[in-house]
Amino acid sequence: MTKEGAAPVVVSPGSIFYETSAGRVLLTGQPASTTPVENGYSATWRMTDGRGVTLKATPFDGGYDLSLTSDRPDDILKWGIGVKGSQDEFFTGAMERTVDGDQGESWKPGIDVTLDMAGLAVEMIVKPTTSVYAPFYVSSAGYGVFVRGTWPGLFDFCKTDPENVLAHFEGPAFDARIYINSDLSAVVSAHALDAGPPILPPKWAFSPWRWRDEHQHKRFHFDNQQPGRRRHPHDEGARHPLRGLLDRSAMGHWIGRLRRLRVG
Secondary structure: OOOOOOOOOOOOOOOEEEEEOOEEEEOOOOOOEEEOOOOOEEEEEEOOOOOEEEEEEEEEOOEEEEEEEEOOOOOOOEEEEEEEOOOOOOEEEOOOOOOOOOHHHHOOOOOOOOOOOOOOEEEEOOOOOOOOOOOEEEEOOOEEEEEOOOOOEEEEEOOOOOOEEEEEEEOOOEEEEEEEOOOHHHHHHHHHHHHOOOOOOOHHHHOOOOOOOOOOOOOOOOOOOOOOOOOOHHHHOOOOHHHHHOOOOOOOOOOHHHHHOOOO
């Protein structure tokens, strides 16, 4: 976004910027002030519009946390960073599909895209698909990025600029965790703990489950009984996966044994 007639603001690798309704503004030059941070860095730039913008980098075991804030955040539309990259890198994450958008795009005949997202852009917003969007990706260059929060955003994996990964997100502030490790499985493990590990289900949840009931109502069940004749709710077929596991009858019809076992 730029003012009408103005040259576009180029976001090169290493750039940090914010946007308002007036356009995109890069953080350039020396900061107006710096603040001591244990093993880290904090600096504030005084921008031409008078606002102060603070960058803070705090190390942790395995990378560092990066935050961008302003003393006048009300009119800031989004924040962004540029990361050096190339289309030879392997990028993955962000979503559980190969093509952003309608799920049919990931299943088209003759599709040649893979889980490598180099050269693609992915919007970080929930869409009506079967994908699970998450603001996290890993790179074969040995790092991962997790943008905290729920604001919409975008990852541009060297699509606009073949040597630049662009990440920009809406909101009054920007907060990200940068993982640095050549072992990408360690990056994924660390992120899983940061985002919240999944709850371990009870043992019974790992038993066989029926997916769905797709059988039609029959005139007679496999034991020649008419449906509903005994006026028992389970005569029409099992109503619950756990009840179904207690019977061995065929074709998805669980009937008489359930009564004898007094299940329900």
